[in-house]
Amino acid sequence: MTNVLEASDVAVHYGGVRAVDGISFALEEGRISGIIGPNGSGKSTLVAALTRLTHLTRGELSFAGARYESVRPASIASMGVARTFQTVRLLPDLTVAANVQLGHDARARRDRPRGRGLPAPVSQALDRTGLAEMAHVLPSELSYGTQRRVEIARAIVMAPKLLLLDEPTAGMNQSERRDISALLRQLRDEGLTQLLIEHDVQMMLDTCDHLFAMAQGRLLTEGRPADVVADARVQEAYLGKGWKAHAGDQ
Numbered sequence: 001m002t003n004v005l006e007a008s009d010v011a012v013h014y015g016g017v018r019a020v021d022g023i024s025f026a027l028e029e030g031r032i033s034g035i036i037g038p039n040g041s042g043k044s045t046l047v048a049a050l051t052r053l054t055h056l057t058r059g060e061l062s063f064a065g066a067r068y069e070s071v072r073p074a075s076i077a078s079m080g081v082a083r084t085f086q087t088v089r090l091l092p093d094l095t096v097a098a099n100v101q102l103g104h105d106a107r108a109r110r111d112r113p114r115g116r117g118l119p120a121p122v123s124q125a126l127d128r129t130g131l132a133e134m135a136h137v138l139p140s141e142l143s144y145g146t147q148r149r150v151e152i153a154r155a156i157v158m159a160p161k162l163l164l165l166d167e168p169t170a171g172m173n174q175s176e177r178r179d180i181s182a183l184l185r186q187l188r189d190e191g192l193t194q195l196l197i198e199h200d201v202q203m204m205l206d207t208c209d210h211l212f213a214m215a216q217g218r219l220l221t222e223g224r225p226a227d228v229v230a231d232a233r234v235q236e237a238y239l240g241k242g243w244k245a246h247a248g249d250q
């Protein structure tokens, strides 16, 4: 087994706030790893640290075996790391296709064909996220859930080696969530390594191959998803005592 990403003793402090407080973990290639944990436990800050969008107070990061904690955020995409944000970040004046094409251009900056029609990877990303029919509308005409799918399309069009998803299904209904879960698993089956943050624990059980549980900037435990949610410390810090998965929900 190969680790795509390794983090060692990563800490991010904002003044006296220890948002991330000494975390070590590895993301294994070809699987969906998930992070659960209460609001404010440091999940988004950890993703910001992994993508160099915030400072590291201490710690080491490596990607595909190479240290990268000192690289600039602008280099992250060309390294092969793509992400979606916890809040929708689309350009409102660009069509769905043009928003997705931004991701394509970020990766393939040179030699962009200027012909009519969309580059094949853009059409493909739109197809796979179920957006082909909406390619030429503006994001404001779409439901919130569909806007989130545009963000996923914009990330996967970069053909990343690692995709980080911070609450990609927030604001979606159950059936939209199931679609996203199926999409992420399909991408995983094609070899895309992912790190997923979600508060929908049932979705995490149904989607993730491996789970990390965080609380107060630290890692409480990690392991098989079913084992992690059964852990007394995780139930205490996050789920509430006696939390049970609904087998066969998916």
Ligand SMILES: Nc1ncnc2c1ncn2[C@@H]1O[C@H](COP(=O)(O)OP(=O)(O)OP(=O)(O)O)[C@@H](O)[C@H]1O
Pocket (backbone or CB within 6 Å): 014, 017, 018, 019, 037, 038, 039, 040, 041, 042, 043, 044, 045, 046, 086
């Ligand atoms: N830029 C910042 N400046 C100061 N404090 C910050 C900053 N970003 C995050 N924090 C603090 O760090 C802690 C962790 O926040 P973070 O957003 O990482 O949590 P989270 O686990 O993603 O929570 P949620 O589930 O609500 O998204 C919180 O106490 C938050 O207020």
Ligand SMILES: [Mg+2]
Pocket (backbone or CB within 6 Å): 043, 044, 045, 086, 166
């Ligand atoms: Mg967050």
